[in-house]
Amino acid sequence: MLEDFIHEPRVAYFSMEIALRNDIPTYSGGLGVLAGDTLRSAADLELPMVAVTLVSRMGYFRQQLDGQGHQLEAPDPWDPASAASALDAMIAVVIDGRPVWIRGWLYIMTGYQNGRQPVILLDTDLDHNSSDDRQLTHYLYGGDISYRLKQEIVLGIGGVRLLQALGFNIRQYHMNEGHSALLAVELLRRFSFAKEDLRPGEPLYDMPRIREMCNFTTHTPVEAGQDRFPYPLLQRVLQDGIDMATLKHLAGDDDLNMTRLALNLSDFVNGVAKRHAELSRTLFPGYQVHAITNGVHPQTWVCPSFAALYDRFLHGWRHEPELLMRAECCIPDDDVLQAHVLAKQALIARVRALTSVELDPQLPILGFARRMTAYKRADLLFHDLERLAAIAQQQPLQIVLAGKAHPQDGGGKKMIEILHAAIRTLRGRITIAYLPNYDMEIALAMVSGADLWLNTPLRPLEASGTSGMKAAFNGVPSLSVLDGWWIEGCIEGITGWAIGSSTSESANGNDALSLYDKLEHVVLPLYYHNRSKWLMVMKGAISKNASFFNSHRMMRRYATEAYIR
Ligand SMILES: *Cc1c(COP(=O)(O)O)cnc(C)c1O
Numbered sequence: 001m002l003e004d005f006i007h008e009p010r011v012a013y014f015s016m017e018i019a020l021r022n023d024i025p026t027y028s029g030g031l032g033v034l035a036g037d038t039l040r041s042a043a044d045l046e047l048p049m050v051a052v053t054l055v056s057r058m059g060y061f062r063q064q065l066d067g068q069g070h071q072l073e074a075p076d077p078w079d080p081a082s083a084a085s086a087l088d089a090m091i092a093v094v095i096d097g098r099p100v101w102i103r104g105w106l107y108i109m110t111g112y113q114n115g116r117q118p119v120i121l122l123d124t125d126l127d128h129n130s131s132d133d134r135q136l137t138h139y140l141y142g143g144d145i146s147y148r149l150k151q152e153i154v155l156g157i158g159g160v161r162l163l164q165a166l167g168f169n170i171r172q173y174h175m176n177e178g179h180s181a182l183l184a185v186e187l188l189r190r191f192s193f194a195k196e197d198l199r200p201g202e203p204l205y206d207m208p209r210i211r212e213m214c215n216f217t218t219h220t221p222v223e224a225g226q227d228r229f230p231y232p233l234l235q236r237v238l239q240d241g242i243d244m245a246t247l248k249h250l251a252g253d254d255d256l257n258m259t260r261l262a263l264n265l266s267d268f269v270n271g272v273a274k275r276h277a278e279l280s281r282t283l284f285p286g287y288q289v290h291a292i293t294n295g296v297h298p299q300t301w302v303c304p305s306f307a308a309l310y311d312r313f314l315h316g317w318r319h320e321p322e323l324l325m326r327a328e329c330c331i332p333d334d335d336v337l338q339a340h341v342l343a344k345q346a347l348i349a350r351v352r353a354l355t356s357v358e359l360d361p362q363l364p365i366l367g368f369a370r371r372m373t374a375y376k377r378a379d380l381l382f383h384d385l386e387r388l389a390a391i392a393q394q395q396p397l398q399i400v401l402a403g404k405a406h407p408q409d410g411g412g413k414k415m416i417e418i419l420h421a422a423i424r425t426l427r428g429r430i431t432i433a434y435l436p437n438y439d440m441e442i443a444l445a446m447v448s449g450a451d452l453w454l455n456t457p458l459r460p461l462e463a464s465g466t467s468g469m470k471a472a473f474n475g476v477p478s479l480s481v482l483d484g485w486w487i488e489g490c491i492e493g494i495t496g497w498a499i500g501s502s503t504s505e506s507a508n509g510n511d512a513l514s515l516y517d518k519l520e521h522v523v524l525p526l527y528y529h530n531r532s533k534w535l536m537v538m539k540g541a542i543s544k545n546a547s548f549f550n551s552h553r554m555m556r557r558y559a560t561e562a563y564i565r
Pocket residue numbers: 028029030031033369370371438439440443444464465466467468470
């Protein structure tokens with residue numbers, strides 16, 4: 001099977017996490033889902049790529065919640081043999097002074113036509129390795145900083161070596177976030193000049209050649225979010241003979257900054273939305289940062305009733321999601337409404353099954369689900385409980401929430417407890433459900449079954465955000481802070497609504513007031529009193545946003561602007 005993939009030169013796409021499919025727990029959130037959608041589009045479009053990631057045998061974690069909203073975490077193991085085939089080649093990287101052996105699993109993603117996309121899952125759980133080293137590819141984002149560094153060595157350095165051992169001919173590398181930037185260190189080694197040929201002061205490595213081969217997508221809008229490792233740790237863990245002066249020149253004097261390393265060794269650098277690219281240019285002066293805005297995979301993020309609708313009225317949308325721009329005039333209102341009613345019923349049934357909460361199909365559902373972490377401000381809607389209750393008394397609404405907090409993110413866990421406290425306080429006045437163990441399947445049920453999709457991050461920390469794009473694919477408008485993709489996607493009253501402005505102070509109080517005002521005076525009155533205008537906004541979300549914010553457009557642009565240059 002591998003033979004099918006090694007004949008033509010390929011683009012190697014490296015990502016710490018990839019959401020291959022819902023029952024394979026090798027992802028934690030948006031970054032992994034984006035990586036999965038990237039490859040699903042690559043498969044649909046039959047782009048010559050190969051992806052590399054960790055096998056993460058113990059998954060991210062399975063979330064359970066007690067009545068108070070305390071998060072309980074259990075390992076979420078999976079068996080790679082159930083979905084992938086073991087590859088023979090084996091290579092080693094030296095970690096802590098001893099060889100750590102790595103083998104790969106071949107997982108194949110299939111497109112809707114004949115496209116097949118190989119994904120190599122790196123695995124250190126081999127008899128040859130010590131029990132500690134066997135665990136290096138067990139837990140996604142688990143362990144301490146040294147575990148993390150070792151994982152990134154396996155991913156970056158191990159990944160490049162294994163691709164070579166498998167016989168792949170790689171013409172371009174693409175780093176999805178800085179986690180895989182050590183791949184560039186392996187390329188330094190590969191493209192170093194013979195010492196005896198060098199005169200003093202001449203470069204040791206063929207940097208232009210490496211830069212020509214490397215592409216980097218940054219996802220972090222603040223310095224604090226970037227992966228960094230102290231040099232003493234690096235030197236202890238990775239004694240690999242790379243010239244330290246060169247490394248510090250590339251990755252920063254104080255710490256090894258993975259973002260800097262990736263920036264300095266990539267000719268093509270991309271931010272994930274226009275605003276994020278601008279921000280990255282000020283964060284990293286002197287670098288050219290492109291702006292190919294993220295998108296989501298059409299077929300994956302359309303619920304069955306809308307897929308049937310598009311098949312009927314906009315044949316070919318799976319390959320050319322641009323066709324969705326015709327939704328406005330080519331799909332009758334009643335059919336859109338009927339498709340939404342079915343999606344809403346499905347969500348209501350799922351909420352009942354998971355939580356025993358009974359939602360009313362006649363009342364609007366607000367959806368909010370994402371990684372629970374402070375900057376996403378899941379609690380903004382609950383900033384003033386009495387105000388929210390007063391709004392709901394006049395114009396009833398219901399809320400469905402979901403999201404996991406990283407096991408070491410105390411602030412994120414606190415957030416889940418705050419939400420549960422709000423649920424209790426509002427009981428009898430607003431029906432609210434919190435679904436446990438947020439994953440792709442719950443995400444699809446929520447973004448299609450809700451009536452309104454909410455996003456309330458603290459600007460400018462949401463580099464892109466993608467769940468609102470998924471909602472648009474299902475005719476669900478967004479009510480969102482103007483950050484990330486929504487700065488490009490929001491046409492007020494046409495595709496959804498903005499909370500605050502893109503320039504005003506992003507303080508909790510201001511944004512909460514703006515959120516309540518919009519809900520009370522604009523969104524809910526439209527929902528209750530102007531069905532045809534509401535349907536126009538639903539169709540606006542499809543025709544103006546789903547037609548654009550999809551991963552087919554994103555990948556066609558990466559192909560023409562980054563991979564072929
Ligand atoms: C889409 C998705 C995300 C990312 O959503 P954001 O809006 O970018 O926060 C996270 N987790 C899952 C399971 C998703 O499907």
